[in-house]
Amino acid sequence: MSEKENLPEKALPQNEEKNLDKKVENEKTEEVQPAEHIVEETSEDTSEKVSEKMTEEKSEEKQTDDTAAALVDKAKATGDRKETTDSPSPEAAVESVDEEEDNKPSQEPKTPKDAQSEVDDAVAEDSEDESAGERHGIEKKDYHAMSKEALVDELEKLLKKEKVQAIKEHVEEIRAEFNAKFDEELEEKKEEFLHDGGNIIDFHYSTPLKKHFNSLYFDYKEKRNKYYQQLKQDLTQNLEKRQEIIEELKGLIDVEENINTTYKHFKELQERWKTAGAIPRDKYNNVWNTYHHHVENFYDFLHLNREFRDLDFKHNLEQKLKIISRAEELTQETDINRAFRELQMLHKMWKEDLGPVEKEFREDIWQKFSDATKKIHDKRQEYFEQLEKQYEKNLEKKEEIIGKIREIAETNYTSHKTWQQNIKEVEALREQFFHAGKVPRNVNDQTWKKFKETVRTFNRNKNAFYKNQKKEQYHNLEKKLELVQIAEDNKDSEDFKATTPLMKKIQTDWKKIGHVPRKDSDKIWKRFKAACNHYFDRLHANRSEENKEETEAFEHKKELLDKLKSIELTGDRKEDLPTIKKFIEEWKNLGRVPHNKRYIEGKFNKALDHAFDKLDMDKKQTEMLKYENKVQALEDSDDTRRINNEHYFLTKKIEETKAEIIQLENNLQFFAHVDDNHPMVQEVHKNIDDHKEQLKIWKEKLEKVKGLY
Known part of the structure; x- marks a missing residue:
C-alpha cells in the first residue's frame, strides 16, 4: 500500500495527529533519501535558481513580517466592534434556505463544551459567512421594552442600512416581540368582540401597522433566501476547491520532479487555499485539520533541505508567538465578549494564515495558545453565570x-x-x-x-x-327618553301653575339618572334641553308681563299703607271697624307684588295691629281679620312651598297648644287639696282658658289655609 493511501482523509484529534506525524517520519526515512541525492546532484544552474528562489521567499517573508502587526490589529478591530446586547451563541445551528422559523427560546439545556471546542465551533461559524463579524457591529437594542411602532421603525432601518445576512438575530427578536404585543392586543379585541355578542367565526382583526410589519418581514425573508441560496451554492463550490487543493497537496509527496518545482507548486496551493473562500461550517474544522496535516507532512518531506524549510518554520513560529502574546493579553481584558471575538480571529489566523513550525516547538506553542484560550473561555463562562444571576x-x-x-x-x-x-x-x-x-x-x-x-x-x-x-346605560337611555317625551309634550302648556313644578321635577330626575351610551348622550340631551328651554322661556316671558302688574300693585299698596298709617280713628268700634275692614278689602284687591317687594305685607300687618289696638275688640276677631290679609297674600303668591310651610306651622302650633293644655290640666291635680280661690290655682285656670282660646284661633287659621289647596 502506498504512503498516499495511508494518509487520513478526515480531521484528526491533536494528539493523534502528532503521533501520525512521528509514524510518517519514521516510515519515510529511507524513501526520502533519494530526494536528498537529487538535491545534491543538481547542476550549478539549478543551484542558482534555488538560491534566487530562496531570496525571493525571504523577501516575501520580510513583507509578511511587516504586516504581522496588521494581522493582530485586524483581530483587535474585530474585538473592538460595538458590543451587542447578547453575543450570538457559538452553538448556533447552520442557517439554511429552507430553515423553519422558530422564535421560541430553546427549553433544553446546552451541552457544556471545552474551551477549544467552543472556539473551533465559533471560528467555523464565522468562517462560513465572511460577514459574520458584522453582526457584532450592529447595536442590539432593548426590543422587549419597545412599542410596536418603534419595533417597526427599527426593522425598517435595519433592512435599509445593514446587510441581510448580518441582521438575523435582530430581526427575529424584533419579530418575536412585535408578535407577542400584537397577539396581546388581538386577544383584547377578540374578547371585546365576543362580549358585544359577536360570533367568533366573523372575528377578524388587523391594523395598518401589522400589515406594514408583515410587508417588511416578507421583504427580509425574500432578501435573506436569495442571499443564502447564493451562499449555499458558493460554499459548495468552495468546498470542492479546497478538497481539490488537499488532493493536490497529498500528491506532492509522491511526485517525481525537481524539489524546487514541487515547493513552488506547494506555495501556489497555499495561496489558492487562502483565497478559496468560505465553506460550510460543519465541514470547516474537518477540512482544515486534514489540510494542516498534509501541510506538516509536506514540510517533513522537505526536512533534508533545512534552510529552505526552516525559513517557513521560523516565520510561522514568530507569528504564532505574536498571536500567543496577544491571546495572553486578552486574558486581562474586562470586556469578555470583545475578548472572545478577538480570540476567534486569532484562532482563524492561526489556522488560515500560518503554517506549521518545527516539531520541537509544536506542542509547546499550541499548549500556550490553548492555555490562554481556556482562561478566556473560563472568564466567559463566569460572565454568563453572572448574567444568569442577573436574569x-x-x-x-x-x-x-x-x-x-x-x-x-x-x-x-x-x-x-x-x-x-x-x-x-x-x-x-x-x-x-x-x-x-x-x-x-x-x-x-x-x-x-x-x-x-x-x-x-x-x-x-x-x-x-x-x-x-x-x-x-341602555336602561338609563329608556328612562331619559321618557323624560324627553314629557318635556316635549308640555313645552307649549299654558297652565304654568301646574306645568312648572312638573318641568322642574323632570330636570331633577334627569340628574339622578346615570350615564347613557355615548353615541346617544348628546342627541337626547339636546332634545331635552331644547324642550325645557322652550317652556321656561315662555314662562319667563309670561312672568315679565305679570311683573309689570305686580309693580303697579306695589305702588298702589304703598299709597294705601301710607293712608292707613295717617288715618285718624274716632275710637268708636262700630264706626272704625268698617273703615279698617275697607282698607283690608282694598289691599286684597290690589293683588300680588314683586317677590322682592313682599316686605310691604309685614308693614301693612303692623299698621293693622296698631289700628286694632285702638279698638275695643275681641282678640279672636282681631286676629282673624289680620290673618285674612296673610291668607290673601299666600293665595296671590301661588307658591305651594309657602302654603305648605304655613300649613305645617299651624299644625305644629295646634299640637303644641294641645300639649300645653294637657300639661296645665295635669298640674291642677297637684292643687286638689287647695281652695279654687287660691291665686295660684286661678292663674293655672286662666292659662288653660287662654290656651284654649288660642287653640280655636289656630284651628280657624288652619281651615283658612286648607281652603287654598
Missing part, C-alpha cells in the same frame, strides 16, 4: 409585577372611576414588566405566558364590567 433577579421583579397585576385583576370593582384608576395602574405595571430585563431562557416562555394570562384576566373582568355598564 434570576429580573425574573423575581417580573414575578412581583405579575403578582401585583393578579391582585388587581382578582378584585371586584364597582365604579367607572375605580376601573379607570386600575386600568392606568395595570398599564404602568405592564411598562415596568417590559423594562425589567431578560429572564433565564428556560423560563422565558413560562413567564411571558403567566404575564399574558394575568393581564387577560384583568381585561376580561374589565370588559365584563363595562358590558354590564352598557346594559345599565
